Amino acid sequence: MKKIFGLLLTAFIFKFAVAQDYQNDFNKFFQENDSINQLRTLTEWEKSNPKDPELFTSYFNYYFSKSKEEILVVAAGNPPKGEKYLSLSDSLGNYAGFIGSQINYDKSFLKKGLDKITEGINLYPNRLDMRFGKIYVLGQIKDWNSFTKEIVKTIDYSAVNNNDWTWTNDLKKKNGKDFFLSSLQDYQVQLYNTGNDDLLLNMREIANSILKHYPNHIESLSNLSVTYLLTGEYDKGIEPLLKAEKINPQDYIVLLNIAQGYKLKGDKKKAIEYYEKTLEFGDEKAKTYAKQQIDELKK
Structure with a gap:
């Protein structure tokens, strides 16, 4: 029995070592953008150990990388917010547009990648x-x-x-x-x-x-609140914040957001009440802002 167990253990260690080699090889070729050897490694890996969880993540990375195509865009108007670009000027030096890059995705490769990772999630x-x-x-x-x-x-x-x-x-x-x-x-x-x-x-x-x-996740109560406050549904926005206050009465971010909610609603008295609570528990930045708001509301 001991000999059989030893053989099984040896086989497991060997199989794990082989899988590690495939993983290391793939990562090396991935860093080098060598898609030919990436695919070759993945194909051999799949034949050797088709249910290796790292095989699914590696296939996913391979197909997602293959799906990406960067193209140069020259356009008038303003560039997309947060993206790098080069401004273009006309003969008078006035802003005329921009040059930037845009990433497109090949749907076929993208689907293959998503299918692979979904298969991996189902197994693991x-x-x-x-x-x-x-x-x-x-x-x-x-x-x-x-x-x-x-x-x-x-x-x-x-x-x-x-x-x-x-x-x-x-x-x-x-x-x-x-x-x-x-x-x-x-x-x-x-x-x-x-x-x-x-x-x-x-x-x-x-x-x-x-x-x-x-149910006591304060960040989610705050996020839920935001989705209502931004659409003008102030009572619905304040409600989850009041629940968050009960969970942690000294959370000054929650207190500040409640104050903001009441301010938006037009309830100056309640807004001041919660700005004053912010003064009690907030950091220096929050306290400065709360004091400014109180002074403004009392005018």
Whole structure:
């Protein structure tokens, strides 16, 4: 029995070492942008160990990289916000347009990559890097509905596995719950930064999904509030903030947002009350802002 176990263990170690070699080779060729050898490595790897989780992430990286095509754009008007560009001037030195780059995505390669990572997620549902990788790509191609659906799926699954997440090479993610929730906050900010008011509904869906499983998550209560305050639904916006205040009465960001909500609503008395609470618990920047607002409201 000991000899058989020893043979099995040896076989496992050998198989793991081979998989590591494929992974290292692929990463090397990926860094070198050598797509021919990337594909060759992936093909050999798949024959050797078709269910290796790192194979799925590597295929995903390969296809996503292949799908990207950068093109030069010359256009009139203003360039997209936040993107690098070169200004163009007319003969009089007046602004005439810009030159910039634009990334397009080949749908065929993109689909192959998304199919591979979806297959990997189905086989290894605790691999958070796979889930986040898919969400990242959906954000890059601005498929916000699929982006949102994938986030909600992951939130729902976090209640199934109790945030017992793993990462690359199946390494266990420490502080899984905190890491998971903080990452979700980054996705909410990503949606907000688009400046597209239509995506406030996506933010609301994500916030509500988080609160279904984590009702005391103050950041999600604040995010939910924002989706209402920005659309003029002030009472609905203030309500989740008051819940957040009960959870942490000294959270000055929450107190400041409540004050802002009441100010927008036109309730000066309640706004001043919460600006004064901000003076009590806020940092210096928050206190300075709160004092300015109180002075303005008392004029």
